[in-house]
Amino acid sequence: xxxxxLLGIYTIVYLVFLFAxxxxxPIFAFNDAAIIxxxxxxxxxxxxxxxxxxxxxxxxxxxxxxxxxxxxxxATLLGTCAARAASMARFxxxxxxxxxxMLPIALPEIVIAVALLIVIRQxxxxxxxxxxxxxxxxxxxxPFSIAILNGAFAALDPSLEEAAMDLGESRxxxxxxxxxxxxxxxxxxxxLICFIISMDDFVLAQFLTGxxxxxxxxxxxLTRFVDSLPLIMALGTILVTLSLTLLVIAEWxxxxxxxxxxxxxxxxxx
Amino acid sequence: xxxxxxxxxxxxxxxxxxxxxxxxxxxRKGEFFSLLxxxxxxxxxxxxxxxxFEAPSQGTLRIDGRDMQGVPANLRPTNMVFxxxxxxxxxxxxxxxxxxxxxxxxxxxxxxRAVADALEMVGLGGYGGRAAHALSGGQRxxxxxxxxxxxxxxxxLLDEPLSALDKKMRETMQVELIKLxxxxxxxxxxxxxxxxxxxIMSDRIAVMFEGEIAQMADPETLYRRPNSRRVASFIGKMNxxxxxxxxxxxxxxxxxxxxxxxxxSPEQAPAGATPGPTxxxxxxxxxxxxxxGEEPQGRVAPGIxxxxxxxxxxxxxxxxxxxxxxxxxxxxxxxxxxxxxxxxTPVGVIWDExxxxxxxx
Amino acid sequence: MGxxxxxxxxxxxxxxxxxxxxxxxxxxxxxxxxxxxxFMTQQGVALDTTFTTANYQRIATEPIFGALIGRSLLVxxxxxxxxxxxxxxxxxxxxxxxxxxxxxxxxxxITIPFWTSYLIRVFLWRIILGFNGVVNxxxxxxxxxDEPLTFILYNLNxxxxxxxxxxxxxxxxxxxVALEKIDRSLLEAAQDLGENRLTTFLRVTLPLSIPGVxxxxxxxxxxxxxxxxxxxxxxxxxxxxxxxxxxxxxLQLNNWPLGAALALVVMMVVGLVAALFGLVFFRWLRRRA
Numbered sequence: 001x002x003x004x005x006l007l008g009i010y011t012i013v014y015l016v017f018l019f020a021x022x023x024x025x026p027i028f029a030f031n032d033a034a035i036i037x038x039x040x041x042x043x044x045x046x047x048x049x050x051x052x053x054x055x056x057x058x059x060x061x062x063x064x065x066x067x068x069x070x071x072x073x074x075a076t077l078l079g080t081c082a083a084r085a086a087s088m089a090r091f092x093x094x095x096x097x098x099x100x101x102m103l104p105i106a107l108p109e110i111v112i113a114v115a116l117l118i119v120i121r122q123x124x125x126x127x128x129x130x131x132x133x134x135x136x137x138x139x140x141x142x143p144f145s146i147a148i149l150n151g152a153f154a155a156l157d158p159s160l161e162e163a164a165m166d167l168g169e170s171r172x173x174x175x176x177x178x179x180x181x182x183x184x185x186x187x188x189x190x191x192l193i194c195f196i197i198s199m200d201d202f203v204l205a206q207f208l209t210g211x212x213x214x215x216x217x218x219x220x221x222l223t224r225f226v227d228s229l230p231l232i233m234a235l236g237t238i239l240v241t242l243s244l245t246l247l248v249i250a251e252w253x254x255x256x257x258x259x260x261x262x263x264x265x266x267x268x269x270x
Numbered sequence: 271x272x273x274x275x276x277x278x279x280x281x282x283x284x285x286x287x288x289x290x291x292x293x294x295x296x297x298r299k300g301e302f303f304s305l306l307x308x309x310x311x312x313x314x315x316x317x318x319x320x321x322x323f324e325a326p327s328q329g330t331l332r333i334d335g336r337d338m339q340g341v342p343a344n345l346r347p348t349n350m351v352f353x354x355x356x357x358x359x360x361x362x363x364x365x366x367x368x369x370x371x372x373x374x375x376x377x378x379x380x381x382x383r384a385v386a387d388a389l390e391m392v393g394l395g396g397y398g399g400r401a402a403h404a405l406s407g408g409q410r411x412x413x414x415x416x417x418x419x420x421x422x423x424x425x426x427l428l429d430e431p432l433s434a435l436d437k438k439m440r441e442t443m444q445v446e447l448i449k450l451x452x453x454x455x456x457x458x459x460x461x462x463x464x465x466x467x468x469x470i471m472s473d474r475i476a477v478m479f480e481g482e483i484a485q486m487a488d489p490e491t492l493y494r495r496p497n498s499r500r501v502a503s504f505i506g507k508m509n510x511x512x513x514x515x516x517x518x519x520x521x522x523x524x525x526x527x528x529x530x531x532x533x534x535s536p537e538q539a540p541a542g543a544t545p546g547p548t549x550x551x552x553x554x555x556x557x558x559x560x561x562x563g564e565e566p567q568g569r570v571a572p573g574i575x576x577x578x579x580x581x582x583x584x585x586x587x588x589x590x591x592x593x594x595x596x597x598x599x600x601x602x603x604x605x606x607x608x609x610x611x612x613x614x615t616p617v618g619v620i621w622d623e624x625x626x627x628x629x630x631x
Numbered sequence: 632m633g634x635x636x637x638x639x640x641x642x643x644x645x646x647x648x649x650x651x652x653x654x655x656x657x658x659x660x661x662x663x664x665x666x667x668x669x670f671m672t673q674q675g676v677a678l679d680t681t682f683t684t685a686n687y688q689r690i691a692t693e694p695i696f697g698a699l700i701g702r703s704l705l706v707x708x709x710x711x712x713x714x715x716x717x718x719x720x721x722x723x724x725x726x727x728x729x730x731x732x733x734x735x736x737x738x739x740x741i742t743i744p745f746w747t748s749y750l751i752r753v754f755l756w757r758i759i760l761g762f763n764g765v766v767n768x769x770x771x772x773x774x775x776x777d778e779p780l781t782f783i784l785y786n787l788n789x790x791x792x793x794x795x796x797x798x799x800x801x802x803x804x805x806x807x808v809a810l811e812k813i814d815r816s817l818l819e820a821a822q823d824l825g826e827n828r829l830t831t832f833l834r835v836t837l838p839l840s841i842p843g844v845x846x847x848x849x850x851x852x853x854x855x856x857x858x859x860x861x862x863x864x865x866x867x868x869x870x871x872x873x874x875x876x877x878x879x880x881x882l883q884l885n886n887w888p889l890g891a892a893l894a895l896v897v898m899m900v901v902g903l904v905a906a907l908f909g910l911v912f913f914r915w916l917r918r919r920a
Contacts, residue, residue: 004728011724014717018744018799021755024765028758036758078650085646089639094647101650104658108857108901110874114881114894115661122678122887123664139657142650162323163356165343167370167421174344177369181360193746200748202860207881216750223754223864236751243746251739325638 025240029233036229047234057235060218067130067205067214068198071137075194076187078138079145086146087153098146105143112136113207120208128210136204141194148193148254152186185253192250196243215239274299274424274457275320280329282315282481289315290326291481297425297459302451304460304468307478308504313461316478317427320459322346334424349418350427353434355410357402363389364398366413370421388416391450408439419454428460432467444470465505469493477501485540494553497540499629502551509557509598511550515628518543524628526550528593529571532623541630549629554601556625559587560618561608570618573598575611585610589619669892673885686892696876696893700900703873706787707856710794715847717795718802722843723836725803726810738807745800753864756793760784785867793861798854802847809843810836845912849905856901873897 032044120126164174202216222228273296282290290312297303305313318324322343331338367385392412432440451458468475469489476486485501496502513526522543525531560566576597577588588597672679690696725737759765760783767779821831859874880890
């Protein structure tokens with residue numbers, strides 16, 4: 001199959017294109033030189049050590065972790081409501097309402113950032129805090145959460161919950177004993193994905209962050225100093241490792257959920 | 271025997287759609303009752319109304335004398351075997367069967383014994399530790415039965431329980447369900463679209479079309495004396511003949527086009543008979559062919575073989591008869607010495623007025 | 632009777648309410664505020680609330696705005712085209728040449744770069760394409776060029792490369808989904824009816840995957856046109872686009888009404904492009920039907 005082979009070669013080249021930047025990250029993070037360029041100067045962990053002794057970075061990391069955690073919980077809660085509703089009976093305007101909830105994914109982030117900034121500062125004259133960032137991140141994470149959880153809820157046989165009720169459970173305990181355990185992998189997966197999205201977001205954070213920047217905003221501020229580039233590489237290495245770990249866990253949970261529901265897995269996280 | 275389940279004037283609307291149109295029904299204690307009909311006839315809606323998953327728009331439902339209005343599914347003395355079986359995939363077989371015992375005050379060991387007994391009863395002894403999603407279709411069905419029966423419901427509701435099984439398995443389970451029902455003595459209500467299944471298993475059958483019960487009777491009556499052309503064609507194979515009722519007083523005198531005159535009993539007209547044009551039904555097995563060399567017994571009409579379908583044990587012949595609009599289908603056992611006739615063979619068709627049924631128009 | 636005992640419709644509606652209200656409060660209402668403020672003017676630190684179309688007039692008359700919006704459109708269109716064209720064969724390969732049990736793993740691998748910090752990916756492209764970067768070092772040491780290339784960083788090329796990388800997954804997934812939906816027996820039927828592999832692709836596979844391609848085009852175009860980070864960091868001196876101007880109006884020049892008006896104009900342009908696209912696609916669908 002010549003055609004298949006050509007396509008295969010192209011796909012490999014494309015994957016190299018996709019992964020090349022990330023592969024470079026650790027190379028320069030452990031490189032013993034302040035200038036990011038070849039040839040390499042030798043192995044060093046000094047950039048990681050400097051990360052360890054930068055208080056501003058720790059403050060930013062703390063902010064980001066707080067924002068990402070709260071965002072993940074809020075977005076998953078709202079996403080669960082919507083995904084569950086999507087798998088239930090139809091009511092007038094249901095499609096429109098659910099479509100509207102997915103809208104933030106179809107808008108440029110800068111528009112959302114601008115809109116929230118105006119409301120918070122001009123309309124309500126409130127200060128910008130971590131909570132303004134959380135509000136924005138939750139808004140853009142809900143559609144992702146719904147996309148993940150829709151699969152989990154749609155795969156459920158609706159008669160499972162009815163069977164539980166038929167066997168004596170109330171509606172709430174039927175949900176708790178049957179539906180919740182079955183969609184739990186999807187919920188965990190949604191929590192992790194929303195966490196990653198919030199940790200990574202720069203645009204909304206740049207507009208809405210308060211006195212204390214988030215991690216990406218802090219990283220961006222570092223770019224003005226050429227000698228801090230290796231520092232960014234070291235930080236990036238840590239972040240990518242963290243993202244990858246969470247991603248693998250999320251995917252593992254998603255697949256376990258599918259296996260539990262007796263389904264064949266297909267498709268990725270989106 | 272008293273009625274265990276009473277439905278009076280049950281209606282169900284979904285927006286503009288009128289799913290149930292005035293259902294009146296009484297189901298006796300210990301009965302194996304079937305709701306039979308094509309898809310969309312409302313039989314599943316009716317079952318789900320009894321289970322408590324649908325609230326009727328109008329009418330009353332009593333179970334064991336108690337009005338079920340406002341009683342949720344979990345508090346009704348009914349249990350259900352779902353079409354998909356709804357086996358909880360995250361639980362083991364034993365945990366599935368024990369699901370409804372959560373609020374049961376008995377000590378743990380007694381419950382475990384009850385679970386083991388229930389599994390034994392459905393032929394799954396020793397399967398308790400298995401993961402539910404690893405079961406075959408037939409095994410899932412047995413787990414669903416054990417899970418429902420362990421709660422000793424007054425009524426067991428079965429929603430197309432055999433439709434997901436292959437033919438062999440279906441036949442096995444039909445027999446097992448009948449035996450099980452006789453052993454436990456619980457009232458079974460079965461929803462099915464398979465007329466053969468309903469005939470084999472039920473004490474009584476309600477045939478439903480478009481949200482209404484068209485006829486309710488025991489299997490034999492339903493088969494022999496369907497009250498309408500629709501019921502007749504839904505259950506088994508039926509030949510339809512045009513003709514008229516000449517007299518409908520003490521004696522019912524009829525004239526069947528192409529076959530001739532005769533007299534029928536009142537039982538042969540379950541929907542009543544009025545003088546005038548009417549449709550008659552006659553089952554293929556109540557007609558017979560005169561083979562070459564055989565002496566005809568009874569009334570014979572001459573015809574020509576139009577189509578032959580060979581089934582192994584049986585052969586179905588379509589025979590064209592002068593004056594009869596459609597060829598009559600006749601089923602003949604392939605007894606020893608009987609040849610399979612060729613298309614075009616002239617034959618005699620034996621018929622009897624006692625096997626006619628007068629159908630409402 | 633609580634909400635749990637209500638009819639399924641009511642319960643579904645009650646569950647939809649929290650996320651719906653959240654989106655209403657934090658998206659629809661703020662967008663209304665953007666529209667309102669875009670008809671006001673900034674007077675020093677204060678906001679003049681008298682209704683005026685001055686901001687829109689400025690955007691329409693001052694050439695800088697037109698140029699920026701034009702550049703935004705150009706960059707976004709080029710990026711979208713490049714991304715989708717490059718992504719199609721990959722989606723095709725995964726859908727048609729990867730064994731079914733391996734597909735999930737392939738998709739997972741393809742999505743990995745998407746989940747790593749966007750900002751850091753942009754920096755990495757600077758390193759790869761820079762004067763002393765990976766590409767130049769490699770080219771010089773291999774003797775292919777004598778001097779490091781300068782045309783690969785701080786211009787349109789580097790912006791396109793970076794963005795095509797950033798939004799690759801957005802293009803691959805919708806196309807893949809559309810390709811997966813194609814009944815494989817249709818392809819066998821086409822070959823049975825005398826088409827070869829290429830004509831089968833052109834007459835069956837490609838037309839059936841068009842919905843996925845359209846989805847991919849839109850899903851890449853929309854975020855790209857709002858992206859100001861990559862043009863800022865990779866585009867060099869003349870590389871700025873309309874989104875940069877919005878960001879500057881809000882975070883540096885403090886002229887929010889003008890920024891809001893510009894944001895709305897950009898949104899309208901996005902809407903217009905999407906509508907145009909939808910129209911063409913709809914026509915195409917109708918012609919086939």
